Amino acid sequence: MDSTYQTVLNLIYKKPAMFVSWPKRKLLLLPGVTRILQHQYPPDVKRQLRDAGITPNGLSNGPAICSFLLAEGVRPLRETGKGWNIHHIYDGKFSHPKSATTTHAIKDGQYFTEAAGLVALHPVADAVADEFSEFAWWLREEAYKRFGFDPDNVFVK
Numbered sequence: 001m002d003s004t005y006q007t008v009l010n011l012i013y014k015k016p017a018m019f020v021s022w023p024k025r026k027l028l029l030l031p032g033v034t035r036i037l038q039h040q041y042p043p044d045v046k047r048q049l050r051d052a053g054i055t056p057n058g059l060s061n062g063p064a065i066c067s068f069l070l071a072e073g074v075r076p077l078r079e080t081g082k083g084w085n086i087h088h089i090y091d092g093k094f095s096h097p098k099s100a101t102t103t104h105a106i107k108d109g110q111y112f113t114e115a116a117g118l119v120a121l122h123p124v125a126d127a128v129a130d131e132f133s134e135f136a137w138w139l140r141e142e143a144y145k146r147f148g149f150d151p152d153n154v155f156v157k
Helices: 003-014 043-051 062-070 123-131 133-147
Strands: 085-088 118-121
Touching (some): 003 133, 043 062, 062 085, 062 118, 118 123
C-alpha cells in the first residue's frame, strides 16, 4: 500500500470518533428484509420509530438507517447538511483470506437491518471502506469487539 494511503488509514485509526460513528447496541429491526427500491414498515415498527423521534424512511437503505438510529447511533452532519453515509460493514467485498466469499448484508435479511453491522462514516472514511480491505476488516473486528457481531465466523475462537 502506498505510504500516503497508509497515512490516511493511520489518521482514522488514531482518531476513529472523527470518522466512524457506531450504534450503541445490536438491533435487528426488520428480520427478513433486504434492500429494495421502496419499503413499507409494519405498524408496530412505525410506532416504535415515531416514539423514538425517527421518521420512517421508505427508500432503499431506509430500514438500515432507521435501525442504526433506533440503536442509538449518531449520524453526524456533513457541511452540506446531509448525514454521513450509513455503511454496511459486511458489504460483500473483501472476503477473509481463508474464505472465497463474505457476507453481503444488503442481500441477506438476517443482516440488512442489524445495527451491529452498521456504522455512520465520514465521507473520507466511506471512501476508504470502499477501497481498502484493511479498513473493512478493522471495522469488522470492532463490530465483533463491541457486539460479538461476526457473521463470517472469523473472530470466533
